[in-house]
Amino acid sequence: MNMDNKPAMLPGAWWRGLGGWNFYFLLKFGLLWFGYLNFHALSNLVFLAWLLFPLPSQRLHRVRQWISLPAGIALFWHDTWLPGLNSLLSQGNQLAGFSPAYLLDLVERFINWEMIGAAFVLLVLYLFVAQWIRITVLVTLALIWLNVLTIAGPAMNLLPEKSATPAVVLNDKPAASKAPEGLDQSAPPTSANLTAWLNRFYDSERQRATHFPDALPADSQPFDILVINICSLSWADIDVAQLRTHPLWQHFDIMLNNYNSATGYSGPAGIRLLRASCGQTSHSNLYKSTDQRCYLFDNLAKLGFKQQLMMDHTGVFGNYLKELREDGNLQAPLMSQTGIAPELTSFDGSPVFNDGQLMQRWLDDRTKSSDARSATFYNLIPLHDGTRELGSTRTADWQPRAKVLFDQLDTFLTNLEKSGRRVMVLVVPEHGAALQGDKMQMSGLRDIPSPGITHVPVGIKFVGMKAPHQGQPLTIDTPTSLLAISEIVSRVVDGQVFNAPNVNMSVLTDNLPQTPVVSENDNAVVMMYQGKPWIRLNGGDWVAYPQ
Structure with missing residues (x-):
């Protein structure tokens, strides 16, 4: 019984620093700084708490380290933009069809020697500085701060400021900014708003179809x-x-x-x-x-x-x-x-x-x-x-x-x-x-x-027209897709375009159906919203596409 009514303290020997896991988190911070991670702040904080939780015996500490290795690798993969497990499984049969030479080529391309060199420099700096500074404290505070930013919103951004214009954008002109009815993009780009907009997009697309004639006219x-x-x-x-x-x-x-x-x-x-x-x-x-x-x-x-x-x-x-x-x-x-x-x-x-x-x-x-x-x-x-x-x-x-x-x-x-x-x-x-x-x-x-x-690039050519061709292709800059x-x-x-003495391509392409930019693979959706690309992976939250 504690006669002084003071709370019992855990023995100091039970508390251990992160050790080599400090480098693990420092490496993530570096990749996050340059935009190479889809960082999950809370998941990393929970993992850090698991690593720091005081254990009474050295044996339990060792068991935790062995358990943490696969968990840490899985979390690192989860924090990257690499394909998820579902995607890898769905593509497994196709990967098996690749030739050995192509697989080797992909592996060689995957290795980024500059990043490996930068990671080595970071490791040396960590080992050098750790002689005088308790890196665990700094890593813990940094991770807590990242979680505060995630909860409170972008009051202060860890990442370097980037231009609002994506590196690759579609060539929007003023006429292209007109969204189809019911698909305005005035709402703030929160994850909920982006999901709601995508659902409205697919609802709208279900109503659209091309009308073909039931039969060709006699003079076709x-x-x-x-x-x-x-x-x-x-x-x-x-x-x-x-x-x-x-x-x-x-x-x-x-x-x-x-x-x-x-x-x-x-x-x-x-x-x-x-x-x-x-x-x-x-x-x-x-x-x-x-x-x-x-x-x-x-x-x-x-x-x-x-x-x-x-x-x-x-x-x-x-x-x-x-x-x-x-x-x-x-x-x-x-x-x-x-x-x-x-x-x-x-x-x-x-x-x-x-x-x-x-x-x-x-x-x-x-x-x-x-x-x-x-x-x-x-x-x-x-x-x-x-x-x-x-x-x-x-x-x-x-x-x-x-x-x-x-x-x-x-x-x-x-x-x-x-x-x-x-x-x-x-x-x-x-x-x-x-x-x-x-x-x-x-x-x-x-x-x-x-x-x-x-x-x-989509090009359309009418070969065999009676009408003379224009000197340059007519360019359509409104956002279009398959429809x-x-x-x-x-x-x-009806083929009349080939028989007409004159053909105005502008009339032929007038009021083509416009389609906002939405692209989708099995586990990823990318769409343009308010002029910027956004991405959702594996049904998770939307994040701005890193530039």
Whole structure:
């Protein structure tokens, strides 16, 4: 019994400092300072309390250290922008399909020697300073202060001040700022408000659909539609490779400069494009049944356009071809690749066939065919990360691959113009290649559909018009997405655009449906709100996309 009525104190020997865990937290503080962490302040404070809780015996202390190691690693992973466990499990089968050379390339890319060097310097400084200063006290106070900031709001910001303008933004002009009805962004960007806005966005998109005529008029003109769906091509990639001035881009009559592909992966991108006749849906709803009117190629088939499918790869990896058929409802047989020379080797070791030869085969087949109208979905992957030259085990540079592909497309469009055929060509990339990584993910990764990945160039060309082409492409800078593609197609299905003596592209593209920037993969949603990108991972809280 304590006769003096004083509270009993724990023996001083029971209290132990953080020891090496100090470096663990200092490393996190450093990464947080430079914006490389999605730091969970309360979780780290609880972990620190667990490490500091006084234990009576050295044996219990050792047991705690062993338990803390996997817990600390898991918490560190949780604090990064790296894919979560659900994402890794969902991508596990695809990872197993990567070639060993590509996996090694990814590992080498993942290692950042500059950051490893900086961590070593921090370790030496910690060991040196710890001789005189109780680092545990400083780490504890810093972590408590971070929790106070989290609760009280940004009264004082630990992070360096950044410009309000994101590093990669879509090219908004004043006309593009007009949000669809009910989707204003005036509310403060709290996590609850952002979630409510996203729900309103999907509610609004469910009401939108393209109207196609029930039948073509008697004076309609036959023509072909060719949708060229290029994997791994964004404006950011084009800028990194300095290919904006390539002659290819001068071929087009219309450029959608502010187009959002809405995803960072090929399968979902293909499904979204094939379902372009309805408003944008969530990622999970892509794999559920939908209204028949949503299928762009089905709408065209009802008007007499024969469906065709062309690819420069096998379509086996990631069940890509299977997803096009089951979730995109594209049942056309795959155009034969027999006799087409392999041009590259894909990241999974399968061949990537020569696109120049494939496009020429399409033109030859259409010239011989008796079908008056056709609608072709053509998927290309020579720009995909990990693609290599024949016989090589190293990933080929993206810029030379892109230049070859652009040259092939340029030659094809030139030959198409000489052929006299009437063809509507739409170049609609799936997503970007992520040539330049950011603070959330390294180059080549697309688990998070950032604006730099989903902001893609869309070009539309009418080959065989009677009307003269304008000198420069008409650029559309309002925020558009897949519904705009379907809308433009619906406006020209009668083919009169090819027969008219004059064509005003501005009238053809007037009042295209605008779509706010919302992009989604399996476990990540990125959207633009009040001119800034915001991200939600694994259904958690929204945070500003780190710049």
